[in-house]
Amino acid sequence: xxxxxxxxxxxxxxxxxxxxxxxxxxxxxxxxxxxxxxxxxxxxxxxxxxxxxxxxxxxxxxxxxxxxxxxxxxxxxxxxxxxxxxxxxxxxxxxxxxxxxxxxxxxxxxxxxxxxxxxxxxxxxxxxxxxxxxxxxxxxxxxxxxxxxxxxxxxxxxxxxxxxxxxxxxxxxxxxxxxxxxxxxxxxxxxxxxxxxxxxxxxxxxxxxxxxxxxxxxxxxxxxxxxxxxxxxxxxxxxxxxxxxxxxxxxxxxxxxxxxxxxxxxxxxxxxxxxxxxxxxxxxxxxxxxxxxxxxxxxxxxxxxxxxxxxxxxxxxxxxxxxxxxxxxxxxxxxxxxxxxxxxxxxxxxxxxxxxxxxxxxxxxxxxxxxxxxxxxxxxxxxxxxxxxxxxxxxxxxxxxxxxxxx
Ligand code: SAH
Ligand code: TYD
Ligand code: ZN
Numbered sequence: 001x002x003x004x005x006x007x008x009x010x011x012x013x014x015x016x017x018x019x020x021x022x023x024x025x026x027x028x029x030x031x032x033x034x035x036x037x038x039x040x041x042x043x044x045x046x047x048x049x050x051x052x053x054x055x056x057x058x059x060x061x062x063x064x065x066x067x068x069x070x071x072x073x074x075x076x077x078x079x080x081x082x083x084x085x086x087x088x089x090x091x092x093x094x095x096x097x098x099x100x101x102x103x104x105x106x107x108x109x110x111x112x113x114x115x116x117x118x119x120x121x122x123x124x125x126x127x128x129x130x131x132x133x134x135x136x137x138x139x140x141x142x143x144x145x146x147x148x149x150x151x152x153x154x155x156x157x158x159x160x161x162x163x164x165x166x167x168x169x170x171x172x173x174x175x176x177x178x179x180x181x182x183x184x185x186x187x188x189x190x191x192x193x194x195x196x197x198x199x200x201x202x203x204x205x206x207x208x209x210x211x212x213x214x215x216x217x218x219x220x221x222x223x224x225x226x227x228x229x230x231x232x233x234x235x236x237x238x239x240x241x242x243x244x245x246x247x248x249x250x251x252x253x254x255x256x257x258x259x260x261x262x263x264x265x266x267x268x269x270x271x272x273x274x275x276x277x278x279x280x281x282x283x284x285x286x287x288x289x290x291x292x293x294x295x296x297x298x299x300x301x302x303x304x305x306x307x308x309x310x311x312x313x314x315x316x317x318x319x320x321x322x323x324x325x326x327x328x329x330x331x332x333x334x335x336x337x338x339x340x341x342x343x344x345x346x347x348x349x350x351x352x353x354x355x356x357x358x359x360x361x362x363x364x365x366x367x368x369x370x371x372x373x374x375x376x377x378x379x380x381x382x383x384x385x386x387x388x389x390x391x392x393x394x395x396x397x398x399x400x401x402x403x404x405x406x407x
Pocket of ligand 2: 077078317322343
């Protein structure tokens with residue numbers, strides 16, 4: 001674990017604005033019978049006074065997070081499957097019309113790539129987590145199990161040639177060595193090609209007090225300003241942005257090689273909007289910090305009150321995000337006896353740090369609890385729809401974004 005008090009990108013001064021204390025790795029689920037010590041690291045977040053990039057102060061080695069047993073599977077949500085299918089169709093109808101070559105960084109189980117592959121389009125997925133990519137491979141997608149960076153990009157260029165589209169979702173923000181990725185992308189892009197990535201938007205995190213978006217894997221919390229600065233450093237430029245209603249609010253950033261495309265008006269508009277709301281002003285960050293502490297107090301008070309009144313409460317969705325919530329708030333099996341989750345690789349294991357058992361979704365209705373903390377709040381619509389019987393039995397959902405409330 002290495003601590004940095006300077007910006008991982010430009011070396012500028014890092015102003016720390018929130019510390020969660022020592023936390024486990026969010027996806028380091030514990031298997032039964034495993035009594036080894038858990039790895040803890042200091043989770044704190046700061047902003048660079050020079051390039052404005054919001055980032056963690058401490059870096060976890062990549063091999064400890066992304067390995068063959070990495071449990072996250074992208075295809076567990078129907079809403080996200082639809083989202084990625086339409087992303088793929090958009091590329092097939094525009095940038096890849098006729099033919100082309102698409103590379104996906106962090107393809108996981110092939111949730112996006114499968115539509116590209118089904119269309120017969122040349123593609124390559126790059127992802128170090130072998131278990132997560134098994135499904136993609138078995139469905140005929142081409143995948144390399146390695147970390148994408150400048151070095152692996154050189155190998156890909158030599159063997160595959162340049163790409164028309166390099167796409168990545170929920171991965172670029174996971175990478176402290178992001179400049180190496182950007183340099184690799186710039187070397188692999190065909191002259192008119194584009195680099196498109198989607199990641200959580202710091203603007204939404206602040207607006208919704210979505211503090212659970214902060215954990216080891218989310219090393220960077222992007223703004224349009226910070227990504228525009230970052231692009232410049234690798235000979236690229238930010239040419240388009242789109243605000244997406246996925247995972248609680250993301251931005252799709254589109255980059256091209258410098259001078260290859262004309263930036264849309266949306267880029268300037270979003271830069272203006274970020275300035276107008278003072279998104280990275282110290283006063284805003286201070287308000288965020290107060291709101292996070294209030295959220296923690298309110299959630300803990302509610303759960304303790306329910307326990308005191310003998311109510312049955314469980315968790316829904318053993319998300320990476322829930323690791324920050326349970327460990328920062330001090331929520332263990334005494335307050336939540338179990339969390340249900342539809343990911344087979346998570347079931348039968350314990351949440352990191354907080355040691356709450358994870359059970360399959362069938363456990364939810366046997367019998368229904370009286371309250372359920374929705375840790376997968378970004379999938380609220382899909383899950384509430386699927387679990388409408390719960391409400392009919394009088395069950396209530398507990399949400400903590402944008403503030404603690406019961407529905
Ligand atoms: N794109 C999917 C998966 C996101 S999870 C989605 O949006 O749902 C992040 C994925 O990035 C994991 O599968 C992880 O193994 C992978 N990853 C992490 N670092 C990477 C790197 N340097 N190059 C390629 N993939 C990486
Ligand atoms: P997600 O919010 O996508 O990501 P992260 O782990 O990065 O915070 O995780 C959603 C979790 O919720 C995932 O483990 C699968 C689970 N889930 C269900 O159990 N049922 C569902 O219907 C959906 C959509 C997700
Ligand atoms: Zn910086």
